[in-house]
Amino acid sequence: MRLSLEPRTSPWPLMSALAPLLAVALATLGAGILFALMGRDPLAALHALFLSPLDSVNGLAELALKATPLLLCAIGIAIGVRANVWNIGAEGQFIIGAICGGGVALYFGPDGGWWLLPLMLLAGVAGGMAWAAVAAFLRTRFNAHEILVTLMLSYTAVQVLGWLVHGPWQDPEGFNFPQTPLFEPGALLPVLIEGTRVNLGAVFALLSVPLGSLLLGRMMVGFRIRVVGLAPGAARYAGFSEAGTVWFCLLLSGGLAGLAGICEVAGPIGQLLPVISPGYGFAAIIVAFLGRLHPVGILFAALLMALLYLGGEGLQISQQLPLAVTGVIQGMLLFFLLGADVFIGYRVRIVPRTPRHA
Amino acid sequence: MLLSRRTLLLAPPAAGLAARTAAAAGPMKVGFVYVSPIGDAGWSFQHELGRRAVDAALGSAVKTVYVENVEEGADAERVIRKLASDGNELIFATSFGYMNPTLKVAQQFPKIRFEHATGYKRAANVATYSARFYEGRYVAGMIAARMSKTGIMGDVAAFPIPEVVQGINAFTLGARSVNPKAQVKVVWTSSWFDPGKERAAADVLIAQGADVITHHTDSTAIAQVGEEKGVFTVAYNSDMAKYGPKTCLTAVTHVWGDYYVGRVKAAMAGTWTSGDTWGGFKDGMVKLAPYNAAVPDAVRQEAAAKIAQIADGSLKPFQGPIMDQSGKPKVAAGAAMSDKEIAEMKWFVEGVQGKI
Numbered sequence: 001m002r003l004s005l006e007p008r009t010s011p012w013p014l015m016s017a018l019a020p021l022l023a024v025a026l027a028t029l030g031a032g033i034l035f036a037l038m039g040r041d042p043l044a045a046l047h048a049l050f051l052s053p054l055d056s057v058n059g060l061a062e063l064a065l066k067a068t069p070l071l072l073c074a075i076g077i078a079i080g081v082r083a084n085v086w087n088i089g090a091e092g093q094f095i096i097g098a099i100c101g102g103g104v105a106l107y108f109g110p111d112g113g114w115w116l117l118p119l120m121l122l123a124g125v126a127g128g129m130a131w132a133a134v135a136a137f138l139r140t141r142f143n144a145h146e147i148l149v150t151l152m153l154s155y156t157a158v159q160v161l162g163w164l165v166h167g168p169w170q171d172p173e174g175f176n177f178p179q180t181p182l183f184e185p186g187a188l189l190p191v192l193i194e195g196t197r198v199n200l201g202a203v204f205a206l207l208s209v210p211l212g213s214l215l216l217g218r219m220m221v222g223f224r225i226r227v228v229g230l231a232p233g234a235a236r237y238a239g240f241s242e243a244g245t246v247w248f249c250l251l252l253s254g255g256l257a258g259l260a261g262i263c264e265v266a267g268p269i270g271q272l273l274p275v276i277s278p279g280y281g282f283a284a285i286i287v288a289f290l291g292r293l294h295p296v297g298i299l300f301a302a303l304l305m306a307l308l309y310l311g312g313e314g315l316q317i318s319q320q321l322p323l324a325v326t327g328v329i330q331g332m333l334l335f336f337l338l339g340a341d342v343f344i345g346y347r348v349r350i351v352p353r354t355p356r357h358a
Numbered sequence: 359m360l361l362s363r364r365t366l367l368l369a370p371p372a373a374g375l376a377a378r379t380a381a382a383a384g385p386m387k388v389g390f391v392y393v394s395p396i397g398d399a400g401w402s403f404q405h406e407l408g409r410r411a412v413d414a415a416l417g418s419a420v421k422t423v424y425v426e427n428v429e430e431g432a433d434a435e436r437v438i439r440k441l442a443s444d445g446n447e448l449i450f451a452t453s454f455g456y457m458n459p460t461l462k463v464a465q466q467f468p469k470i471r472f473e474h475a476t477g478y479k480r481a482a483n484v485a486t487y488s489a490r491f492y493e494g495r496y497v498a499g500m501i502a503a504r505m506s507k508t509g510i511m512g513d514v515a516a517f518p519i520p521e522v523v524q525g526i527n528a529f530t531l532g533a534r535s536v537n538p539k540a541q542v543k544v545v546w547t548s549s550w551f552d553p554g555k556e557r558a559a560a561d562v563l564i565a566q567g568a569d570v571i572t573h574h575t576d577s578t579a580i581a582q583v584g585e586e587k588g589v590f591t592v593a594y595n596s597d598m599a600k601y602g603p604k605t606c607l608t609a610v611t612h613v614w615g616d617y618y619v620g621r622v623k624a625a626m627a628g629t630w631t632s633g634d635t636w637g638g639f640k641d642g643m644v645k646l647a648p649y650n651a652a653v654p655d656a657v658r659q660e661a662a663a664k665i666a667q668i669a670d671g672s673l674k675p676f677q678g679p680i681m682d683q684s685g686k687p688k689v690a691a692g693a694a695m696s697d698k699e700i701a702e703m704k705w706f707v708e709g710v711q712g713k714i
Contacts, residue, residue, distance in 0.1 A: 058443075062436050162548060166518060175478050176520045176704045177454060197435070268432035273455060274517070278429040313437055316425045317444055323395065323427050 076253025089150025091281025097258025128258015430455025
């Protein structure tokens with residue numbers, strides 16, 4: 001007897017929508033067992049992981065703050081993937097966006113007016129777009145694959161940032177530490193709720209959800225993206241330009257990542273440092289797929305990822321559990337989600353044992 | 359205590375840092391923030407040893423917690439605030455990049471005491487502390503030069519910040535104090551923790567003739583490479599003898615336990631004040647790990663004598679004459695660099711091969 005996986009002939013839409021919830025439920029169960037095995041009260045530990053980060057206004061604000069860069073980067077990545085354009089380098093576009101916008105803040109210093117913040121945001125978006133444009137150009141002109149180019153350009157971006165904060169943009173009063181001066185108050189995004197850190201960037205991130213849905217679902221360009229992604233031959237036949245789609249997707253996702261970058265440095269960080277992202281651009285790839293490449297799904301996925309970051313800190317503080325435990329729970333979550341996908345797309349059939357040399 | 363005008367301006371006007379009141383009965387909560395996973399060696403591991411020393415010394419009078427692998431960007435402020443609002447009365451932020459986040463949170467929690475490692479901004483409730491790692495590196499350089507046959511040593515370093523530059527310069531000056539022709543080649547890794555890159559950098563240095571390798575990075579890669587290739591190493595942060603039982607000569611280790619215990623006790627007694635601590639051999643904050651069997655007695659005695667001289671102040675690692683890489687005099691004979699000059703160091707001494 002053996003087990004065999006066979007593709008389902010009819011789709012299973014209800015389960016497809018429920019799969020993420022099922023994965024969360026199974027991961028929660030697994031986490032509870034893990035906590036019990038480590039000698040902690042499972043309910044108290046689950047409370048610390050999933051609920052205590054949300055029990056105050058400040059906690060909710062921190063969740064929104066943490067989800068903002070993930071959401072902005074993931075929406076752009078998802079729209080690209082729908083057209084089969086893989087922007088793996090949102091991290092680099094994030095960094096260049098932060099550099100360009102931050103550069104504007106440093107250049108004008110205290111001389112800025114009302115126009116300074118809009119200019120910084122525009123510079124951030126333009127920077128992210130420009131970095132992604134390199135990949136678009138190489139793809140459409142020389143057929144260099146964007147996965148490789150965008151990924152490699154991320155490492156280049158890290159080096160550019162390192163050079164700037166160690167060199168020309170270093171704070172002259174900073175004892176030669178690699179950092180720029182702090183931005184002036186006028187160059188910081190306004191805070192939405194007094195006493196918290198959640199800022200205007202969260203509004204941009206939230207707006208990207210309906211706009212992304214609208215683009216994919218209701219607009220001609222979204223239709224083109226989906227056709228190019230699903231049926232390149234049909235797209236060519238219909239006269240849809242593949243190069244145009246590549247450019248559009250990379251500029252859009254680069255711009256969103258750049259916006260995320262400038263919102264991060266003009267928000268909670270307030271200056272340029274050698275490291276400004278704990279890998280948001282890469283984590284956003286997971287967020288995009290966890291959210292089923294759909295903007296609304298991505299919103300929930302970004303919030304969940306952000307919650308796991310915050311909850312991981314809560315586990316360390318209130319339960320004295322090492323950070324690695326959070327990593328295990330994240331892994332379980334992805335494992336169960338992918339596992340659920342298998343059972344949605346395939347069904348298990350028990351094949352009776354057959355003689356080997358029949 | 360070093361308080362410049364600029365840092366004083368940052369201080370909130372009145373901070374009530376009294377002794378603990380009856381309301382705060384029960385164990386005193388103390389929080390620690392680490393920049394990397396604790397692991398079993400490296401920068402954060404040494405701070406963790408300090409935390410365990412607090413637990414061991416004060417027992418049930420304290421309740422310590424830590425948060426590990428906290429990035430230096432936007433995350434730090436959230437974690438520090440969480441520790442503060444969670445009732446920790448003294449919080450140690452153990453990485454340079456936590457400086458501005460610590461100050462921001464400290465302004466909102468004037469009654470909580472904060473300690474920031476290796477920074478330069480202080481407030482009435484924010485003290486800073488660091489150790490003169492370069493003192494250990496000077497003696498380590500001396501031992502390395504005694505053990506080297508080629509007179510060429512390698513240094514795998516993370517970032518050209520003053521603390522690292524001090525270390526490379528002190529190591530070179532120590533080496534040249536026993537072998538005036540000694541050369542120290544530097545390879546940057548642009549990362550505090552990247553075993554792969556550290557390993558590759560060590561390979562390059564060995565290929566260039568270096569026969570003793572040291573490092574200012576967080577992993578145990580250098581001690582391991584040395585053991586595999588039979589090349590002597592001098593480790594950093596932690597004692598790494600178990601990774602290089604035959605080749606790791608010693609290590610420049612950071613010892614925070616006594617400092618942490620003292621500061622926690624002061625906070626309990628209400629005698630805690632802000633300020634800056636920059637301790638060295640004298641204060642027991644820098645130590646050399648037990649020597650490898652390969653280090654001869656004469657070298658051990660020489661090292662012990664140098665350590666005693668540095669501890670009593672009769673030997674200063676950055677004592678003139680010191681030339682820069684181009685041979686231009688930077689510190690005149692008889693003069694010594696001030697603490698401020700050392701803290702801002704951004705140039706290499708003669709004998710260092712590498713660029714900042």
